[in-house]
Amino acid sequence: MNRRRRAAAAITVACAVTLLASPGHAIAAPAPPEPPKKSLEEVRKELDGLYAAAASATDAYNLAKSQATRQSAHIVKLAQEIAKGQARIDDLKARVGATARAQYRGGGLPPEAQLVLTNDPDLFLDGAGRFKAGQKATKDLIGELTRTQADLNAYNREASAHWVQLEANRVKQEKAKAEINKKIDAARKIEAQLQKEELARLLKLEQDAAYQAQATWLGSGVLKEISGRASKQGSAAIAFATKQIGKPYVWGAEGPGSYDCSGLTSQAWLAAGRTIPRTSQEQWRLLPHVDIKDMRPGDLIIYHADASHVGMYVGDGAIVHAPRPGRTVTLTGAGSMQILGVVRPDK
Known part of the structure; x- marks a missing residue:
């Protein structure tokens, strides 16, 4: 009788094991143990690290922003110089055109050159002087036009370079901004998980660490030398x-x-x-x-x-x-x- 009962029990256990091991009846794995909770001192150091990283990113942002501001101002100045240069070129071209038209009307010769060809000695000498002065004026006009065009080209190249740098600094700003927000958000998420009492104790830990560092600094005697x-x-x-x-x-x-x-x-x-x-x-x-x-x-x-x-x-x-x-x-x-x-x- 006892043997039958033991055999029945063994069969029952075997069936149960078979049933639990069959599909749809998997045995749940034990939940992993929760990670140990960080101490407030560990939290303080973690927050210090996050805010330090945010400070570094803030410096990068501020530098990129100030450089972009300077570049924008320089681009404005260059644009003003370009506008003035273009107006000067337009004026010079108009004057060169007027000279060319005068030469065309005189058969290809300006009035001063025509006077050189006169038989009157006085008119000849007067015309020769005016012809020479006209030649110099024309040469100076063309020289000024060439220089102004070269300046204008240089302004355009410089403006293009500043636009490239401006865009690069804007990209740096955006990257730094994203990094700042990422670090600050991570720090605030940690702080949001703390109870009011824990936040107060955390602040006390921050203050104690600062006081200790200050005491060590003063203990070095440095203040005696600062006068x-x-x-x-x-x-x-x-x-x-x-x-x-x-x-x-x-x-x-x-x-x-x-x-x-x-x-x-x-x-x-x-x-x-x-x-x-x-x-x-x-x-x-x-x-x-x-x-x-x-x-x-x-x-x-x-x-x-x-x-x-x-x-x-x-x-x-x-x-x-x-x-x-x-x-x-x-x-x-x-x-x-x-x-x-x-x-x-x-x-």
Whole structure:
């Protein structure tokens, strides 16, 4: 009896296995384990990376935009020169045509040449002089026409070259714009997944990291060596920049309602009466460098290895800057980020 029961049970199990293994009755694979949730510190570093990439792309966008603006202005000037050159050519051609018609009416000779053929000695001498002067005038006229045409051709070639560069910079702008939006969207997607309490803790982590970096920088004794005083223009630039505190960061913006980092510094120095490059990378490349120990208020501190961020030193170890999307123009420690170097707009 027990044997029959055991046999029946074995048959039942075998049938069940056969049934489950048959088509339409596949065994569901176990769900893969969820990836471990990132710590807020890991999230902070990821966001820092995304916003740093957006800052680099913003610098590329701003550079392409400023170059395109300059090229557009140059093309306008060239167009004006081309129009003036064409009008000059039209005038010269009309004068050459009038000379040719006069020669035709005189049997192929201008009046001055006909006077040379007279038997009257006085008229002959007068005609010879006028003939010589007429020849020079005609030669000068043709020479001016040739030069003007050459200038016009050069303007046209230059305008064509600038059009090519203008289009290339517009393409660069669009690529940089797409990259900026991609990085910012990725960062905002991460932030949107965080709870309100987590966002507050994330901000605290950002602040703690900045404070720690500033403390390390000050701990090096660097501030003891910095004793420079702001120039008159530097003071004016600081006054402008600090008045913008609280205004939002917007990439590509240069006021008056919002700024990106180099938009703030370039406009501050423009308000002080000095035009400087638009981007932090160009500010680093083109403005005079000074040693940190010789830094004075109004100088610009360039940050990160790729020179993708800039702030204005205001004294006492602090800068005013436009940090990144989602933040506002603010004061922070000059050593709170990786310093690449210092430049002075009014050196």
